[in-house]
Amino acid sequence: MGTLKKFGISLLATGALFASAPAAMAEDCDTITLGAAISLTGKYATNGVHAKNGYEYAIQKIKDAGGVKVADKCYNFSTIYYDDESKGDRGATLAERLINQDGVQYMLGPYSSGLTKAIAPVTEQYKIPMVEAEGASRSLFNKGYKYLFAVLSTSEQYLASAITLAAEMAEKEGKDPKSVKVAIAVENDPFSLDIRAGVQEDAKKYGMKIVLDEKLPRDLSDMSAILTKVKLLKPDVLIVSGHSKGAATAVRQIGEQNIDVPMIAVTHCEAADVVGNFGKAANGILCSTQWAETLSYEDDLFGTAAEYEAGFKEAFPEYTNKTVPYQVAQASAAVYVFKDAFERAGTLDKEMVRDAISATDMKTFYGDIRFSEAGNNIAKPMVLRQIQDGKYNVVAPSKFASHKLEWPREAE
Amino acid sequence: MDQIISNIGLLFEFPVVNLKILIDGIMIGALFALAAYGLALVWGVMNVKNLAQGDFVIAGGYVAWSLTNIGIHPFLGIPAAFIVMWGIGWITYKLVIKRVIERDLFTSLLATFGLAIMFAQIMNLMFGSDTQSIDLGYDTLHFGPGGFVDVPISKLIGVIVALSLAFGVIIFMKRSRMGQAIRATAQDARAARVLGIDTDKVYAFTFSLNSAICGAAGAIIVMAWVIQPFYGITYSIRAFVIVTAAGLGNLPGVIAAGLGIGAMEQYGAHIFGIGYQQAIAVLLLLIVLFFRLLQQRRKRQVLQ
Numbered sequence: 001m002g003t004l005k006k007f008g009i010s011l012l013a014t015g016a017l018f019a020s021a022p023a024a025m026a027e028d029c030d031t032i033t034l035g036a037a038i039s040l041t042g043k044y045a046t047n048g049v050h051a052k053n054g055y056e057y058a059i060q061k062i063k064d065a066g067g068v069k070v071a072d073k074c075y076n077f078s079t080i081y082y083d084d085e086s087k088g089d090r091g092a093t094l095a096e097r098l099i100n101q102d103g104v105q106y107m108l109g110p111y112s113s114g115l116t117k118a119i120a121p122v123t124e125q126y127k128i129p130m131v132e133a134e135g136a137s138r139s140l141f142n143k144g145y146k147y148l149f150a151v152l153s154t155s156e157q158y159l160a161s162a163i164t165l166a167a168e169m170a171e172k173e174g175k176d177p178k179s180v181k182v183a184i185a186v187e188n189d190p191f192s193l194d195i196r197a198g199v200q201e202d203a204k205k206y207g208m209k210i211v212l213d214e215k216l217p218r219d220l221s222d223m224s225a226i227l228t229k230v231k232l233l234k235p236d237v238l239i240v241s242g243h244s245k246g247a248a249t250a251v252r253q254i255g256e257q258n259i260d261v262p263m264i265a266v267t268h269c270e271a272a273d274v275v276g277n278f279g280k281a282a283n284g285i286l287c288s289t290q291w292a293e294t295l296s297y298e299d300d301l302f303g304t305a306a307e308y309e310a311g312f313k314e315a316f317p318e319y320t321n322k323t324v325p326y327q328v329a330q331a332s333a334a335v336y337v338f339k340d341a342f343e344r345a346g347t348l349d350k351e352m353v354r355d356a357i358s359a360t361d362m363k364t365f366y367g368d369i370r371f372s373e374a375g376n377n378i379a380k381p382m383v384l385r386q387i388q389d390g391k392y393n394v395v396a397p398s399k400f401a402s403h404k405l406e407w408p409r410e411a412e
Numbered sequence: 413m414d415q416i417i418s419n420i421g422l423l424f425e426f427p428v429v430n431l432k433i434l435i436d437g438i439m440i441g442a443l444f445a446l447a448a449y450g451l452a453l454v455w456g457v458m459n460v461k462n463l464a465q466g467d468f469v470i471a472g473g474y475v476a477w478s479l480t481n482i483g484i485h486p487f488l489g490i491p492a493a494f495i496v497m498w499g500i501g502w503i504t505y506k507l508v509i510k511r512v513i514e515r516d517l518f519t520s521l522l523a524t525f526g527l528a529i530m531f532a533q534i535m536n537l538m539f540g541s542d543t544q545s546i547d548l549g550y551d552t553l554h555f556g557p558g559g560f561v562d563v564p565i566s567k568l569i570g571v572i573v574a575l576s577l578a579f580g581v582i583i584f585m586k587r588s589r590m591g592q593a594i595r596a597t598a599q600d601a602r603a604a605r606v607l608g609i610d611t612d613k614v615y616a617f618t619f620s621l622n623s624a625i626c627g628a629a630g631a632i633i634v635m636a637w638v639i640q641p642f643y644g645i646t647y648s649i650r651a652f653v654i655v656t657a658a659g660l661g662n663l664p665g666v667i668a669a670g671l672g673i674g675a676m677e678q679y680g681a682h683i684f685g686i687g688y689q690q691a692i693a694v695l696l697l698l699i700v701l702f703f704r705l706l707q708q709r710r711k712r713q714v715l716q
Contacts, residue, residue, distance in 0.1 A: 043642055045541045188687055215687040219646045221637045224436045225681035228429060232422055248543040248638050256552050256564040271542065278547050
């Protein structure tokens with residue numbers, strides 16, 4: 001059992017984070033060490049920290065609930081984190097270090113598809129199971145990786161549902177979905193290009209016309225050139241994806257330039273805090289999300305989605321006045337998958353654990369989790385929320401929707 | 413290719429688009445000009461090519477943004493950023509720049525490149541990597557057919573402040589005693605020293621002034637556009653292009669070049685797609701350098 005190591009220091013650190021939490025009986029449990037290279041500095045730092053907090057919250061929650069029970073013994077998770085500085089090569093080096101020097105046998109994912117793409121070949125080479133929660137690019141799941149599992153929906157699904165929604169609306173108006181014109185502006189990176197591919201695929205399915213297809217630069221701070229064209233071409237749907245800078249720039253300038261498009265769908269609204277920053281300009285915009293606290297999912301460990309949010313805010317008071325981002329929730333879900341897999345495997349053998357993860361079929365506060373052969377979660381749909389009077393209300397898919405879509409969107 | 417042709421077609425089909433593109437370009441160009449303006453000063457006076465120029469801009473933006481967060485009106489953020497960045501510029505001069513002025517070109521390039529990385533990372537640690545901006549909540553003016561051309565009042569105010577600051581500095585350089593000393597030092601530092609000008613003081617003042625101008629530019633940018641800790645490089649690149657195009661010591665030329673590049677970029681973004689906006693700036697730099705080289709060659713031939 002060379003895989004077991006006691007990391008008193010990391011336990012202490014975790015303990016310090018939750019000084020207020022009651023000392024659980026799980027204190028005498030052994031430790032299962034997980035490893036993660038995560039972006040604590042660099043351009044992904046904000047979301048990297050979200051992910052880390054999500055991991056830590058789940059680890060503490062599992063500890064409070066009595067730990068992980070593997071064949072009559074109990075264990076607690078403890079994670080070694082390294083800062084990958086938001087750089088792929090650094091991530092790959094750190095993954096090697098975690099595996100070779102720290103002897104880590106199970107990995108949690110980094111933040112972003114790019115980093116996951118850099119680390120996956122390493123974990124694959126050493127046959128280390130990695131459950132990741134923050135890499136959605138579909139290119140991660142066509143490489144035949146056997147040890148990579150993702151709890152989130154893949155990126156091409158992010159805004160594809162907006163196209164379906166637009167088709168529904170056209171039919172309701174008595175128009176042919178073929179007449180719908182689509183404008184796409186996405187960043188030139190793997191994640192956003194997947195979104196574009198998903199949108200294009202669905203638009204093609206309905207025979208819609210793509211009137212504008214632009215790529216945003218990495219350091220976007222002005223997209224008035226695109227919005228001017230949007231004004232001229234008058235599309236029925238506008239799709240924008242460029243991480244939080246794309247959302248911030250788009251919403252700000254859509255408001256300023258009075259862009260009047262019936263449906264505008266954007267990613268990363270929460271991360272850019274478009275409601276807090278731009279107020280009324282954000283109204284009517286559709287935002288895709290992996291998860292929302294108003295959804296009706298639940299499980300035994302975290303409770304309902306709403307209870308998860310409340311519990312998390314209590315543990316991390318810095319989130320008190322914010323909506324908990326989905327990046328946090330899915331990170332917790334990844335740790336939960338590990339717990340479930342260890343318990344079903346009944347052993348710490350990594351091959352057995354890998355097979356147990358692969359056979360996962362669970363309902364969680366984050367949504368259903370069931371992995372395809374390729375390792376992506378095929379049981380959870382992507383959610384669309386519309387900003388209505390400054391609130392994020394779920395409008396699609398209709399099965400979980402709490403509110404009706406306001407359509408067409410009214411420019412101020 | 414089809415898209416490029418149809419984009420050009422739009423320009424002719426709707427002539428008002430040209431006006432809109434020009435206005436958008438001039439508004440962002442005014443801010444580029446401001447950053448370039450400080451660079452021209454430092455480059456001309458101290459022969460230091462400051463690669464951290466854009467990061468000073470972003471830092472100024474964060475000063476204004478932080479003040480707004482504690483309830484101070486964004487307009488006061490502009491002078492505040494000016495003052496704070498003056499201080500930071502002075503400290504930077506004393507700690508780093510002073511030691512590299514007399515060294516060769518590469519030392520100062522390396523030093524300021526290092527500064528740029530450090531500034532970006534410090535801002536990232538202090539403010540996080542999210543995009544930030546201040547929404548003044550002002551309206552947008554519309555005119556032209558169907559209200560097609562829109563000018564957000566916040567941008568308009570920003571541009572006016574930027575231009576008045578620029579002209580203020582021009583007058584300062586022409587009229588004030590310090591301005592004279594700066595110009596004298598730029599022309600011949602040794603002669604200036606002989607005539608009793610404390611050049612070290614002049615250098616410190618020039619660098620602080622540059623940093624302060626950048627800071628004010630950043631405070632305007634955060635009101636009208638968005639900032640992020642790693643956006644500095646875009647302003648640095650533009651500043652270099654503009655100064656190279658306008659030449660050193662030609663402050664009105666810097667303003668004109670700034671506005672021109674802003675407009676050309678917007679045209680480029682319209683025709684080739686916004687992904688190529690920055691490529692246009694770099695392409696312009698290449699063209700300018702090419703023509704400068706030709707000009708110099710011609711001169712040299714005349715001299716021979």
